[in-house]
Amino acid sequence: MAGAIPFTCFMQPIPPMLEMRGICKTFGTVRANRNIDLTVERGRIVGLLGENGSGKSTLMKVLFGMVRPDAGTVSFNGHALQSHSPGDAIRAGICMIHQHFMLVEAMTVLENVMLGWSRAGTILKSIEIAKLIRTASKEYGLELSPKTRVSELGFGKRQRIEIVKAILRGAQLLILDEPTSNLSPVEVSSLFQVMRAFAAQGRSVVFISHKMGEVLDLCDEVVVLRAGEVTHRGPVQNATRADLARLMVGREISLSHVSETKVRGSELMTIEGLTLIESRPPIDGLSLSLRSGEIFALAGVDGNGQLELIETIAGLRRASKGKIILNGREITPLRPEARVAAGVAYIPVDRANTSLVPDMTVQDNLAFRDFNRPPLRKGIWLDKNAFLTRARTRIQQYQIACPGPQVAAQTLSGGNQQKIVLAREVGRKPTILLAFQPTWGLDPGATRFVLDEILALRDAGAAILYVSSELEEVVMLGDRLGVMFNGRLIGVSNRNELSMAEIGLLMSGDERTLS
Amino acid sequence: MKTVAGKSVPETRAGDSLWRVVNKGSSFNRLALSVLAVLAAFAFTAVPISLSGKNPAVAYWALLRGAFGSVDAITFALNKSTPYILAGVGVAMCFRARIINIGGEGQIAVGGIVSSWIILTFPDLMSSVLIPLALVGAALAGAVWAGLPAMMRLRRGVHEVLSTLMLNFVGTLLVGEVLNGTMGEPGAGFPQSPLFPESGRLPILLPQTDLHSGILLALIAVVSCHFVLWYTPFGFRLRVLGSSSSAAIYAGISLSSTFLSVMLLSGALAGVAGGIEVMGIHYRLIEGFSSGFGFNAVAVALLGALNPLAILPSGLFFGFLEAGSLAMQREVGVPSSLVYVIEGVTMICVLCAMGFIGPRSRS
Numbered sequence: 001m002a003g004a005i006p007f008t009c010f011m012q013p014i015p016p017m018l019e020m021r022g023i024c025k026t027f028g029t030v031r032a033n034r035n036i037d038l039t040v041e042r043g044r045i046v047g048l049l050g051e052n053g054s055g056k057s058t059l060m061k062v063l064f065g066m067v068r069p070d071a072g073t074v075s076f077n078g079h080a081l082q083s084h085s086p087g088d089a090i091r092a093g094i095c096m097i098h099q100h101f102m103l104v105e106a107m108t109v110l111e112n113v114m115l116g117w118s119r120a121g122t123i124l125k126s127i128e129i130a131k132l133i134r135t136a137s138k139e140y141g142l143e144l145s146p147k148t149r150v151s152e153l154g155f156g157k158r159q160r161i162e163i164v165k166a167i168l169r170g171a172q173l174l175i176l177d178e179p180t181s182n183l184s185p186v187e188v189s190s191l192f193q194v195m196r197a198f199a200a201q202g203r204s205v206v207f208i209s210h211k212m213g214e215v216l217d218l219c220d221e222v223v224v225l226r227a228g229e230v231t232h233r234g235p236v237q238n239a240t241r242a243d244l245a246r247l248m249v250g251r252e253i254s255l256s257h258v259s260e261t262k263v264r265g266s267e268l269m270t271i272e273g274l275t276l277i278e279s280r281p282p283i284d285g286l287s288l289s290l291r292s293g294e295i296f297a298l299a300g301v302d303g304n305g306q307l308e309l310i311e312t313i314a315g316l317r318r319a320s321k322g323k324i325i326l327n328g329r330e331i332t333p334l335r336p337e338a339r340v341a342a343g344v345a346y347i348p349v350d351r352a353n354t355s356l357v358p359d360m361t362v363q364d365n366l367a368f369r370d371f372n373r374p375p376l377r378k379g380i381w382l383d384k385n386a387f388l389t390r391a392r393t394r395i396q397q398y399q400i401a402c403p404g405p406q407v408a409a410q411t412l413s414g415g416n417q418q419k420i421v422l423a424r425e426v427g428r429k430p431t432i433l434l435a436f437q438p439t440w441g442l443d444p445g446a447t448r449f450v451l452d453e454i455l456a457l458r459d460a461g462a463a464i465l466y467v468s469s470e471l472e473e474v475v476m477l478g479d480r481l482g483v484m485f486n487g488r489l490i491g492v493s494n495r496n497e498l499s500m501a502e503i504g505l506l507m508s509g510d511e512r513t514l515s
Numbered sequence: 516m517k518t519v520a521g522k523s524v525p526e527t528r529a530g531d532s533l534w535r536v537v538n539k540g541s542s543f544n545r546l547a548l549s550v551l552a553v554l555a556a557f558a559f560t561a562v563p564i565s566l567s568g569k570n571p572a573v574a575y576w577a578l579l580r581g582a583f584g585s586v587d588a589i590t591f592a593l594n595k596s597t598p599y600i601l602a603g604v605g606v607a608m609c610f611r612a613r614i615i616n617i618g619g620e621g622q623i624a625v626g627g628i629v630s631s632w633i634i635l636t637f638p639d640l641m642s643s644v645l646i647p648l649a650l651v652g653a654a655l656a657g658a659v660w661a662g663l664p665a666m667m668r669l670r671r672g673v674h675e676v677l678s679t680l681m682l683n684f685v686g687t688l689l690v691g692e693v694l695n696g697t698m699g700e701p702g703a704g705f706p707q708s709p710l711f712p713e714s715g716r717l718p719i720l721l722p723q724t725d726l727h728s729g730i731l732l733a734l735i736a737v738v739s740c741h742f743v744l745w746y747t748p749f750g751f752r753l754r755v756l757g758s759s760s761s762a763a764i765y766a767g768i769s770l771s772s773t774f775l776s777v778m779l780l781s782g783a784l785a786g787v788a789g790g791i792e793v794m795g796i797h798y799r800l801i802e803g804f805s806s807g808f809g810f811n812a813v814a815v816a817l818l819g820a821l822n823p824l825a826i827l828p829s830g831l832f833f834g835f836l837e838a839g840s841l842a843m844q845r846e847v848g849v850p851s852s853l854v855y856v857i858e859g860v861t862m863i864c865v866l867c868a869m870g871f872i873g874p875r876s877r878s
Contacts, residue, residue, distance in 0.1 A: 382747060
């Protein structure tokens with residue numbers, strides 16, 4: 001096997017921590033990985049950039065032994081990993097932290113760390129392990145207390161439990177899959193500190209992302225994947241955002257330029273004293289108005305009441321108090337169906353189960369918020385021809401890449417799934433569009449498409465409430481913006497009135513900037 | 516093995532292509548898999564038959580003749596299939612919405628009781644009035660029996676699995692209770708009601724046989740449910756709700772009214788199944804007249820992949836299997852309880868086969 005690593009063995013006496021060479025994997029007609037090399041040196045943070053479907057996950061699955069490569073070798077710390085199982089990879093010291101955590105909410109931090117770990121003993125050595133957690137927590141600045149219940153912790157802290165698990169179990173190589181998706185800017189920067197401390201000890205990190213800014217910020221090297229091939233590798237010092245974006249997508253995409261609104265008309269929707277007692281955090285007397293031809297961007301870390309607010313406007317939740325007025329007509333008592341008919345469109349963040357029904361057809365998915373009124377309903381029957389006609393039009397109009405209206409939505413890529421949602425909600429020409437992180441998990445190409453459609457809707461005179469936890473998006477899109485913190489709407493301002501740093505502080509609840 | 520860039524490892528490719536074939540899930544593949552599953556089940560059951568000292572080939576031949584050997588055999592089997600199809604299609608509608616109604620047993624029983632009561636109370640009515648009246652009564656009774664757990668779920672959060680299961684015992688024991696009381700035949704020595712008058716018996720479809728018109732009702736139910744499920748807003752609601760309740764909320768579907776409606780529908784179909792059984796087969800209410808029907812209906816629904824049209828062959832399969840098994844027991848001496856083994860093993864095989872196909876979708 002020594003002959004399989006001809007290039008590095010004479011350059012360095014110590015082999016790199018991870019060396020993947022010539023990885024090829026084909027699924028049917030899709031060449032997910034074509035001859036990919038990935039080298040991770042000790043103490044380095046390597047960014048793996050790529051769109052959805054560029055082969056990042058396949059490569060990681062190969063590394064973990066979840067997928068057998070058609071060709072290629074993997075060696076870790078100088079030992080070949082061949083036909084290995086995920087268990088072998090973990091024992092060798094590779095640890096992956098997924099977007100969705102594997103934690104038991106009802107248990108404490110300590111119990112979660114001990115869960116499934118043989119070193120915790122047959123009779124659990126709680127005191128000893130708790131001490132280990134405290135030590136590691138201090139060393140890396142994780143601020144975790146072993147006795148806290150997971151259910152009481154926010155997303156950022158939960159992620160740290162996964163990191164402490166990896167550290168205690170002796171991980172040499174930590175792989176983070178899109179770790180910043182749900183973090184506030186403050187949490188992101190402290191995660192980066194943890195990563196740097198980890199790397200400073202001679203261990204390594206692979207940071208999977210499609211956010212160029214974060215990769216440039218954190219990583220030592222960057223590897224860009226496109227359509228299963230490496231299009232770029234090198235130190236981050238020489239790279240710019242624009243370069244990376246082009247390398248990732250294969251064409252010029254400007255993500256930063258968004259024109260300001262040209263039409264800013266009358267108030268379309270007013271929300272007065274909206275109160276939700278049962279939501280966590282409770283919303284107490286929130287007021288907001290949305291004007292024709294503008295995007296109101298609502299920033300905030302997830303879980304500060306944005307979801308509750310937007311669901312109440314969409315009619316999925318009942319307000320305890322307050323009024324929602326659309327075009328002079330109170331819609332507070334209306335059911336969701338009636339609100340759709342009144343012109344309220346809503347793009348929820350959860351594509352997996354809410355905005356799409358994965359095992360129903362594209363055609364049904366394009367119809368499922370309007371099926372109960374003409375033209376889709378005719379008397380007591382559903383008009384299947386109307387379903388089909390609408391589906392064909394929308395597929396063409398929104399360039400949804402699918403074999404036909406009758407295939408299940410789950411067979412489509414994430415970007416095309418979001419196009420279905422967009423086609424359904426925007427295609428109805430709504431007066432108000434509520435969009436909850438509509439670009440979440442999308443690659444730059446699909447992101448641009450979604451944003452363009454939303455901007456077109458704005459310029460046609462609709463009002464848009466755009467919720468996002470990504471600072472850049474909020475600043476770029478919002479003709480006006482505000483921040484949700486702990487159920488309150490703060491920092492409402494016009495475009496360019498607040499700096500990114502100020503909004504970041506507001507998102508973490510620091511209102512000093514406002515005074 | 517030497518792995519060179521660009522060349523593939525043959526073993527994994529073969530595995531992938533097999534997966535693709537299975538994964539296509541066309542209706543032909545589904546059918547082929549079902550047939551394979553049934554054959555596998557028969558092969559497995561050959562083992563206990565051999566162990567009981569009988570020749571499986573002889574036993575299966577007897578089973579086949581018992582199911583298809585004569586006009587009488589076929590009509591007998593069709594009659595047996597009728598309640599399975601009716602109750603099964605109701606169960607399928609519930610399961611589509613991911614509502615686990617396993618109360619068919621009780622709903623069938625109360626359907627039988629109420630239709631019997633109507634017939635015995637109004638024996639002088641013309642049959643063209645009495646039979647529909649009894650069937651409507653049976654449907655209402657079944658609907659009430661399913662509506663109770665639905666209301667408990669909606670008002671008090673009692674899970675329907677528990678409440679429908681428990682009401683099964685109440686329903687079936689109620690049959691014995693009324694037969695030992697007011698509806699029992701005086702001096703019969705067995706818990707049964709007096710014989711129904713001619714006007715309260717389902718008409719025979721084929722002269723000189725026992726084939727009653729219940730099978731037509733089952734057919735109508737299957738076809739109607741097919742159209743309801745695929746071509747009406749109500750069916751659309753069921754399918755969305757079954758796929759994802761959060762999507763259903765997002766689509767503005769009222770969970771409680773959908774839940775209640777489909778439970779009532781399912782209960783009514785089971786109730787009619789009970790009514791048909793007493794009015795078409797026994798011509799009286801007998802204790803234990805519907806033992807196991809409700810649970811078989813669940814099996815029928817699953818075997819038919821919760822697709823109303825597929826419930827028809829699935830229900831017929833169960834009916835013919837049971838009819839044949841009685842013959843097998845009579846002629847070869849193989850215990851007919853082995854049929855439950857075949858049914859059970861078939862179910863397991865089919866469910867495994869469906870696992871290969873992946874998520875349900877309309878092909």
